[in-house]
Amino acid sequence: MVDENREAMVTVSESGTGTDLFAERKEVVALRIDGELRDLSTELTPGQEVEPILITSPDGLNILRHSCTHVMAQAVQDIFPDVNLGIGPFIEDGFYYDFGNIDSVTPELLKEIEKRMKRIVKEGQRFERRVISEDEARVELAQQPYKLELVTTKGGGAEGASVEVGGAELTMYDNIRRDGTRVWTDLCRGPHLPSTKLIGNGFALTKFSAAYWKGDQDNDQLQRIYGTAWASKDDLKAYQDRMAEAARRDHRKLGAELDLFSFPEELGAGLPVFHPKGGIVRRVMEDYVREAHIKSGFLYVSTPHISREDLFHTSGHLPYYADGMFPPMDDEGQKYYMKAMNCPMHNLIFKSRGRSYRELPLRLFEFGTVYRNEKSGVLQGLTRVRMITQDDSHSYCMPEQAADEINHLLNFILSLLRDFGLNEFYLELSTRDEDGKKKDKFIGTDEQWEAATEVLRKCAADAGIETVLDPGGAAFYGPKISIQARDAIGRTWQLSTIQYDFNQPERFGLHYTGPDGSHQQPIMIHAAKFGSFERFFGILVEHYAGAFPAWLAPEQVRLIPVAEAFDDYCHEIADKLRARGVRVEVDLSDDRFGKKIRNASKDKVPFTLIAGGDDKDAGAVSFRYRSGAQDNQVPVDEAVERIVQHIASHSNEDYA
Template sequence: MPQSVTATEDCTGFDLFGKQPKVVAMKKGEELLDLSRSVSAGETLTPVLIDSEDGLNILRHSCTHVMAQAVQEIFPDVNLGIGPFITDGFYYDFGNIEAVTPELLKDIEKRMKRIVKSNQRFVRRDITEEQAREELANQPYKLELVTTKGAGAEGASVEVGTGGLTMYDNVDRNGECIWTDLCRGPHLPSTKLIGNGFALTKFSSAYWKGDQANDQLQRIYGTAWASKDDLVAYQTRLAEAAKRDHRKLGTELDLFSFPEELGAGLPVFHPRGGIVRRVMEDYVRQAHIKNGFQYVSTPHISKEDLFHTSGHLPYYADGMFPPMDDDGQNYYLKAMNCPMHNLIFRSRGRSYRELPLRLFEFGTVYRNEKSGVLQGLTRVRMITQDDSHSYVMAEQAPDEIKHLLNFITTLLSDFGLHDYYLELSTRDEDGKKKDKFIGTDEQWENATNVLRQCAEESGMKWVPDPGGAAFYGPKISIQAKDALGRTWQMSTIQYDFNQPERFQLEYTAPDGSHQRPVMIHAAKFGSIERFFGILVEHYAGAFPAWLAPEQVRLVPVAEAFYDYATEVANQLRTRDIRVEVDYSDDRFGKKIRNASKDKVPFTLIVGGDDVDAGAVSFRYRDGSQENQVPVAQALDQIEAFIASRNNENPTAKSE
C-alpha cells in the first residue's frame, strides 16, 4: 500500500504527489480527492495509484466523460444520462441519439482516442443548485438529478453525490472549456493519463432510472485499464471465458438444455449431464453420511402458514412463486427446506444427548428469480440443494461450524477448487436496514461473534460483507476461484437463532430444563445446478476422469476390430467404468477428432498390432500416446486413475 504523507504547509495534491507518474488522486481518510484539491498543513493523505482499485475506478469514470464528449460531437443535441464506473469498466446512457451500431461504436472510440491525446485537464468547479439548473437547462435528465438529488437513478451518486454540487470541465491546453458535465468526481488530472488501455465493448437499450415507464436510452459500455498490456490480458480472459461458457459447452457436449416449453430458468439434464450430476450427488451423499448427517425427504409444497411461522412470509415473499389455491387454502412451492426440517425436529421430544442432530436432504426448491437475472445454470428458478441443518446447543455451535468448514473445504478440493476465501455476511453496521432482519441486537451480536471467531480460527483469509446476512441470521460464504481466477460464491453456513424460537423447538438439557437449540444451515455445493455450471467452466468441459460422463472411448481402426473393441469395453464395464465404442462409418482420423471434441479422458485405439499383442494403444487429451499396453495393465491403469479422483488430465506419464 502507498505510504501516507502529511502536508507541512498549505498546498495542493499536485505539490505532494504530482511528480509521481502513477499517482492520479489522493485519499483523506475514506474520501477520494482530485490532485488539484487544496490541502491544509497537517493533513495526512494517501496517494492513489492508477492501477489500484480506486485508481482504476477513477480512470474508468474519467473515460465516461471522454465518451460522452465524443458522443456529443456526433450528436450535439444528445440528452446526457448517467455515466458510472462498474466492475472492469464503465457505461454512459444517452437519449435523443440514433440507435447505436458497431460502426458508430468504432467512430466514438476513434474520437475518444483523439480526445485522450489532446491532454485535456479535468477541472472541478463548485456550483449552486440555481446555477446548475441554469447551466443544464437543455439537459432534462441532468436537471432531474439536480432537482431530486439523484433519487432513484441507478449510478446517480457519481453525478450528484452528497453535499454541494460540482461540475467537471474538460479544459484544453489554451485554457478553453471544451466540454462539461455534472459530476461529484474525482477524476484523473488529464485525459492523457487514460492512455491506450481502453476500448468500447457493447451497447444496449436502458430505461432512465431503470424504470420501464421512463424514456428508453442508448447505453454504451467500455472497459479501461492502467496499460495496454492490462487491456489485452483482460480481453484474453474474456475470450477464454467465452470459450468456457457453460451454456455453450452444455449444448456442444449434450449435457443440458433449457426448453422454451418449460419456461425460463428451468433446465433439463440430458443423459451425459445426468451422469455428471449423479456422480456429484453420490459423492456428496456419502460425504454427508461420513460427516454424521441423516438423510430426510420433504414435500415440494406446503400450506402458507408454515412460511409465516418460519418468517419467510413476508421477509422472503418476493423470492417465492405466487400461491396456489385449494378450496380457500393457499399452498406455496417451497423456496427453502428449513421449515420442514424444523417439523421433523419437533416431531418428538429431543434430548441434549442427540445433539448435534444433523439432517440432510437433496431438496429441490423454487425461487421466483426475475427473468433479467437468470443466467444458465448459475442462476435458475429450480434449485437442488444439498441442504443440511444442524441442531446444536449454543455452546456446540463453534465446533459445528468448524466441522462444516472442514467438510466444505474438503469437498471443494476434491472437485479441484483449491483457491478460496471466506466472506462474513452480517447486518449493516450502521443499522439503517434493521427492518430487513429478525431478532434482537444481542442475538445478532452473539451469532456474528461466533462466526467471526470461527472464520479467524480457520486460518483462511476472510472479508466482511456488512448488510449481506440472511434475514434470520449472519452467514459465512465460501468464495472460490476458478481456473480463470474468477470468484464464485459457493457454499454457505448460516447461524439461525430465529427459527428455533418461531417453531418452539426444544431439547431437554442435562439439568432437565427445556432449552432452545441453535440451528445452523449449510449447503455444501450451494446448489447442484450452479456448482455443475461452474465446474463446466472451470474445466472448460474437460471433466476429470472420475467425473466425466464418458470416461473411455474405444476407437477401432477398421471394422475388423469391432469385436475385439467390444470385448475390451465389456471388461471395462465390469469395473464400473463408463465406456463407449465408436462403431460409426467415419474415417479413423475423424473418430479420433470426435473423441477429442467430446473431451473423453481416455481414448483407446485398437488396430491389428494391438489385437495381435492382446493390447490397446492410449491417446490422451493432450495428444500424447502410449502404444500397445497389455489389456489387463490398461484396465488397471484406468481404474486406478479414476479411483484416485485425480483432477489432472491423464497423460502417458500418469501410470
C-alpha cells in the same frame, strides 16, 4: 480488515494541493482524506493526513473507469449533439454510460466512438470540479431531462447515479482544454483523474445493449454502451485474453457442444433440463456428495416442494423474502407457495418429537429443489436459474456447540470443494450494517447479532483463510460466512454459505431438554455446500473447460476400431471395462478413422483406446490421451487396470 495493499498515509507539511504534494509520483491520481476519495487538485492544509491513490489500485482503477465514462459521453455528444445523457458509473472491470435520443448502436458506431475517445484522451483535457446550486443546475442542464430529474431527486432511484446524494451540494465536472476552454461538462460527484491523458491506451469499448432509465421498464428505453479500462495497454491485453479464455469456457456454449443440458423455451426462462450426459455428471456429483454427508454425520431427509402460506410467515420469509418467491397458488381459499428454501420444513422435522441435548448437534440434510422468482434480466445459464437444487443442511446445536459445528462445516465444505478440484479460497463474512442505518432489514436484538457475529468471526480466523468483510450483507435472520472459490483462470465464484440463525428456532418454538431437565432453545446453522447443483455444475464446466476429470466425465473411455474388422475386439474390451464400472462407448459410426479420433478429442473423452491388427494380435490396445500423447500396444488387462485405478483415485488431473 486493513487492506495491506493500500498506500501509507502522508502528513501534509505545507499548504498546497495534492498535485503539489505528489508532483514526483505520476502514478498517484487521487487522494483519500478522512475516508473519502477526493480529486488530486484538492487544497490541503499543514498537518492533514492524506492517503495517495495509485492508478493501479482498486480505487484508482475505478476512478480511471469513471473518467472514461465522461470521455465516452463527450465523444457520443460530438456525434449526436442532441443526445440525452443518462448515468455513467464504473462497474467491475469497466464502465458504461446510458444515452437517449441517439441512433441504435452498431459495431461501426462503437468504433467511431472509440476513435473520438482516443482523440480526446490525446488532447490531455483537465477534469475540473465545480460546485453548483440546484437553481444553477436547472438552468445549465435545461436541455438534459434525465440530468434534471437527478437534480430534483438527488440521484434517487438511479443505480450508479453520479450526483452528490444526501449531501448539501451538487457538483459538475468540466473538461478543460489546454487553452482554458471548457468543451464538455457533466453532473457528477467524482473524483476524476487530473487529465484525460492519464487514461492512455489501456481502454476499449466492449459491447452495447438496451437499458431502461432507472432500470424501470415503464421508463424510456436508452442505449447503453460498455467499455473496459486499465492502467496500461499490457493490462488491457491481459484482460482481453482472460475474457477470450472465459468465452472459450462458457458453460452455455460447452453445454450445447457436449450435449449436457439445454433450456427449452417451452419450459420458460431459467428452467434447465439435463440431457443423458449431463445427467450422468450430475448423478455422480450427487452420489459422491450424499455419501460424503452421511460419512460426516448428516442424516438424509426429504421434504415437499410446496407448503401452506402460514409456514413461511412462521419462518419470517414472508414478508422479508416475498419478492424472491413465486406468487402463491390457491386451493379452495388456502394459499400455497412453492418453497424457496428448505429450512422451515427441516424445523418441522426437528419439532416432530422431543429432543435431548444428547442428540445434538443434529444435522439434517437433503437435496432440496427450491424455486426462486429471479428476474429474467439476471438469469444466466446454469449460474442463475429459477429451479435450484441445494445440498442443503441444517445443524441444530446447543449455543456452546455452535463454534465447533461451524468449524466442522467449514472443514467439510473445503474438503468437498477440493475433491472437485477447487483449491483456492477466501471467506466473506457478511454482517448487519455497522452504522445501523438498515436495521429494519434484520430480525433480532443487538446482543444476538453481536454474539452470532463474534462466533463466525472467530471461526473464520481459526480457518486460517483470507477473510473480507461484507457489512450489511447478512441474511435477515443472522450473519453468514460465504466461501469464495477461484477457478482455473482466476475468477472468483461465491459457492458455499454458512449462516448462523437465532431467529427461526424461536419462531418455531424449537427446544431440547438440557442436562438439567429444562427446555432450552437450540441454535440453527444453515449450510449449502455448493450453493446449488445447477450453478456448481456450470462452474465445473468452465473450470475444466468441459474436460471433466475421468471420475466425473460422462464418457470415460471411447474405443475406436481402426477398421470394421476390429469391432468385435473393441466390444470385448468394452465389456471388460463395463464389468469394472467404467462408462465406455465403442465408436461404430461410418466416419473415417481420423474423424473418429477428432470427435473423441472434441467430445473431451479422457481415454481414447485404439485397436487395430497389431493390437489384436498382441492382445493389446493403444492409448490416446486428451493431451494428444499416445501409448501403443498396452496389454488389455493392464490397460483396464490403469483406467480403473485412475478413476478410483478421484484424481482431478488427466492421466499422465
